[in-house]
Amino acid sequence: MNLEKNKKKVYLILFLIVILGATLRFYDLSTESLWTDEMVSLIHTQKENYKGLIDSVIYTELMPPGYFITLKYWASLFGTSEFSLRFLSAFFDSLSVILIYLLGAKVFNKKVGLISALIFSTTMLQIVYAQEARPYALFGFLVLLSTYLFILLSQTPLNKRKKIYFLFGYSLVNAILLYTNYMALFVIIFHSLILFFYYREHKSHLNLKNHFSSAIISIIFFIPGLQILFIQTMIRHPILQESLVLRGVPVFLSNLGVGFYLLPLILLLLFTIGILVLFRKYSFKMPKNNTIIWVTFVSLAFIGIIHLFLMDTITRSFALVRHSFFIIPFFYVLVAKVISLLKLKRTQIIIVFLILIFNFFTLTLYYGETTKAPWDEAVITIKEHSSSKPLILFDRSGSNVLLFDYYWDTELYRGYDQIKLTWENKRELIKINESQLFSLLNQKKEFWLISSRNIKTGDYYVKLLKDKYNLIYSESYKELDLYYYNSKI
Numbered sequence: 001m002n003l004e005k006n007k008k009k010v011y012l013i014l015f016l017i018v019i020l021g022a023t024l025r026f027y028d029l030s031t032e033s034l035w036t037d038e039m040v041s042l043i044h045t046q047k048e049n050y051k052g053l054i055d056s057v058i059y060t061e062l063m064p065p066g067y068f069i070t071l072k073y074w075a076s077l078f079g080t081s082e083f084s085l086r087f088l089s090a091f092f093d094s095l096s097v098i099l100i101y102l103l104g105a106k107v108f109n110k111k112v113g114l115i116s117a118l119i120f121s122t123t124m125l126q127i128v129y130a131q132e133a134r135p136y137a138l139f140g141f142l143v144l145l146s147t148y149l150f151i152l153l154s155q156t157p158l159n160k161r162k163k164i165y166f167l168f169g170y171s172l173v174n175a176i177l178l179y180t181n182y183m184a185l186f187v188i189i190f191h192s193l194i195l196f197f198y199y200r201e202h203k204s205h206l207n208l209k210n211h212f213s214s215a216i217i218s219i220i221f222f223i224p225g226l227q228i229l230f231i232q233t234m235i236r237h238p239i240l241q242e243s244l245v246l247r248g249v250p251v252f253l254s255n256l257g258v259g260f261y262l263l264p265l266i267l268l269l270l271f272t273i274g275i276l277v278l279f280r281k282y283s284f285k286m287p288k289n290n291t292i293i294w295v296t297f298v299s300l301a302f303i304g305i306i307h308l309f310l311m312d313t314i315t316r317s318f319a320l321v322r323h324s325f326f327i328i329p330f331f332y333v334l335v336a337k338v339i340s341l342l343k344l345k346r347t348q349i350i351i352v353f354l355i356l357i358f359n360f361f362t363l364t365l366y367y368g369e370t371t372k373a374p375w376d377e378a379v380i381t382i383k384e385h386s387s388s389k390p391l392i393l394f395d396r397s398g399s400n401v402l403l404f405d406y407y408w409d410t411e412l413y414r415g416y417d418q419i420k421l422t423w424e425n426k427r428e429l430i431k432i433n434e435s436q437l438f439s440l441l442n443q444k445k446e447f448w449l450i451s452s453r454n455i456k457t458g459d460y461y462v463k464l465l466k467d468k469y470n471l472i473y474s475e476s477y478k479e480l481d482l483y484y485y486n487s488k489i
Helices: 007-026 036-045 050-060 066-078 082-107 110-122 124-130 136-155 160-178 184-198 208-221 223-236 249-255 259-282 288-314 321-341 345-368 375-385 399-407 434-441 458-466
Strands: 391-394 417-420 422-425 428-431 446-452 469-477 480-487
Touching: 007 082, 007 110, 007 124, 036 050, 036 066, 036 082, 036 399, 050 066, 050 223, 066 082, 066 136, 082 110, 082 124, 082 136, 082 321, 110 321, 110 345, 124 136, 124 321, 124 345, 136 160, 136 184, 136 321, 160 184, 160 208, 184 208, 208 223, 321 345, 375 399, 375 469, 375 480, 391 399, 399 446, 417 434, 446 458, 458 469, 458 480
Parallel strands: 391 417, 391 446
Antiparallel strands: 422 428, 446 480, 469 480
């Protein structure tokens, strides 16, 4: 049956894909504990007012406050449970499934749209970030929406009234983009450059005047955000001012997908092969009104790659997949197009089936393993084995203390005493004075040590306490070790 002529069948398939994608994103959404970055998001939402939130974002983040403002409002209505905090990311990424279909259908055909939506909805990489209380899923959604509106305005004849509405929507989306992630500026710039270089040679229903007016309006809306950007990059995070010497290429390559995130690398290879095949086949003889679409997709893809590389060479510590997360969906659309070009329908079905098998296999690993430190379990263990007000030694301050606080029931347990053994100073861990530590511990008969495996201080403190105190109980979790001591005296 021809999908292009059977709208009911297409909408039914799309509905099922969206339901599948949403189910995978909301499944086990609150099972795992919050982790460090999510706790930082929560801290922003707990500020008394939005000015306090913005100040908090300025001094702890390298991104605008838009997502965190949204999260604060959401949390004020629905609370700060793991499910509530992660709901927005899961919701917007579920909506992105629809946008992927619309992009694929608009650029190519409905079959491409459905295949790309199916890949997108079942890919572990998408689901990982759809289940985090961080801005990446929202930003990805907005990039897709902005690009779809750009292509719609460029390729679809609209009357004056509708064009005004769509231009206003495009401007508004881009303004929100700028307040969500600074990479939005490059998306707007590339949309502008694409239109500038191709509008004369190829038919476009979006003229330069309207587009640049829309871009200027978006940037004007972002003027208050420029002050935030300046403070973050030039004052609070001077590491960004360091040398631009190219370094860390192996790290860059690994961040494209080696190891845990293998799928993006595979898709990158498929995308490259697909582009070569398509351009060889068409020899640039594709319809003129499709050229702008191709350039849009290819440009956005390489924006993400360039961004990832620059983040690696400049900072090294920020070069992670999540920073180019927003361009990966464009690969899905192009991969879907490559699949649709195969002559035999049976071959198309087999390849899609194999992709689904791979995706669901990785998802079983993702759902079946603990990926975050289980602070909730650690707190329960401490409550079961100690008094209502234990002494807790944290081998790292900051987020670890806050995560512990989040899961500590203050109504049943009247707080706890704490000693912070280490703290960070310019990314270096400084140990507490040992005599000072023993003086504090002598005031308590029993105490706990919480050791984080991602910093190399746990063994030091275990050896330090071994000779002076009895180890009563210990428990190991992912990234966490618990030790329960009492005095030998």
